[in-house]
Amino acid sequence: xxxxxxxxxxxxxxxxxxxxxxxxxxxxxxxxxxxxxxxxxxxxxxxxxxxxxxxxxxxxxxxxxxxxxxxxxxxxxxxxxxxxxxxxxxxxxxxxxxxxxxxxxxxxxxxxxxxxxxxxxxxxxxxxxxxxxxxxxxxxxxxxxxxxxxxxxxxxxxxxxxxxxxxxxxxxxxxxxxxxxxxxxxxxxxxxxxxxxxxxxxxxxxxxxxxxxxxxxxxxxxxxxxxxxxxxxxxxxxxxxxxxxxxxxxxxxxxxxxxxxxxxxxxxxxxxxxxxxxxxxxxxxxxx
Numbered sequence: 001x002x003x004x005x006x007x008x009x010x011x012x013x014x015x016x017x018x019x020x021x022x023x024x025x026x027x028x029x030x031x032x033x034x035x036x037x038x039x040x041x042x043x044x045x046x047x048x049x050x051x052x053x054x055x056x057x058x059x060x061x062x063x064x065x066x067x068x069x070x071x072x073x074x075x076x077x078x079x080x081x082x083x084x085x086x087x088x089x090x091x092x093x094x095x096x097x098x099x100x101x102x103x104x105x106x107x108x109x110x111x112x113x114x115x116x117x118x119x120x121x122x123x124x125x126x127x128x129x130x131x132x133x134x135x136x137x138x139x140x141x142x143x144x145x146x147x148x149x150x151x152x153x154x155x156x157x158x159x160x161x162x163x164x165x166x167x168x169x170x171x172x173x174x175x176x177x178x179x180x181x182x183x184x185x186x187x188x189x190x191x192x193x194x195x196x197x198x199x200x201x202x203x204x205x206x207x208x209x210x211x212x213x214x215x216x217x218x219x220x221x222x223x224x225x226x227x228x229x230x231x232x233x234x235x236x237x238x239x240x241x242x243x244x245x246x247x248x249x250x251x252x253x254x255x256x257x258x259x260x261x262x263x264x265x266x267x268x269x270x271x272x273x274x275x276x277x278x279x280x281x282x283x284x285x286x287x288x
Contacts, residue, residue: 039266042212046270049204054078056119056197060112061104063190064181068102075286076102081279084237084272092237098286107177114178115185115194117232123198124228127221205271213263215254223250238272 058073068076076099080092092113099109185191206224210217227247230239244264252260 038211038214042208042266043270045204045211046208046267047274049201049206049208050271050275052197052200052204056194056201057112057116059190059193059197060115060185061099063184064104064108064111066102066104066108072102075282078275078279078282079286081272081275082283084240084276084279086237094283101286105177108181111178111181111185115182119194119198120228120232123195123202124225126199127202127225208270209263209267212267213251213255213260215251219254220251223247226250244268 054074054077057077058070061068061073076095079098080095083094096106096109096113099112100106104112185194206217206220209224210220213220224247227239227243230243230246232239234242236242244261248257248260248264251263254260255263
């Protein structure tokens, strides 16, 4: 019920925008039709990027010595996309529910989720530094990681305060288990594997974005990284709405406004909406 006003407001805003800028939206739809010839290639390369993200998650799960079977791992992973259209931020927490169903403790599930987010931040920093040269952005991301590390080092102090409250009694258990598990991921071989999976995810999705836009990869890196930041920082799941508007604006100068929106919609259909469809199918299967 609390989300109802947000949904209504978002739908009203979208409807108003589509009416006010209807010529722009019609032109964008026409551009999507004109670009359908490249869709198969965007789909193949973008799907490899999605697959790399799935393989990284499977690697994390198996590093903690859980074996659900590949088909169950597929369903559990994509279940995290199922509730994105409901506009619930952190909707991939549904994945934690199904991970528990297949025998993973909450602490271990949170460890996997945490490693996904940490690796996203680390690889984003690497790409910013190598290709964009944005030292300020790298410093900001590393600063967040450093604050997280400091909070863990001082956990005895703040956990003693928090766990006085009944609802936080088990928090220390979860955090200590998570810290213990994270040590398994920072050994040389697991760390190298997770970096390679993460880079593969970024690179394949970036090339798919480049093909959809018809622009050189290097020119699109700032817009692509902006999209990743919006996915994390905006109030809607996967940055819905904010991502499309901001990334379209970022590349409009290269490809034209209507073609920019068409590019983003094609790209997001491959890397977001197809996983959402797979996720909803996976939830339906596991519910039965």
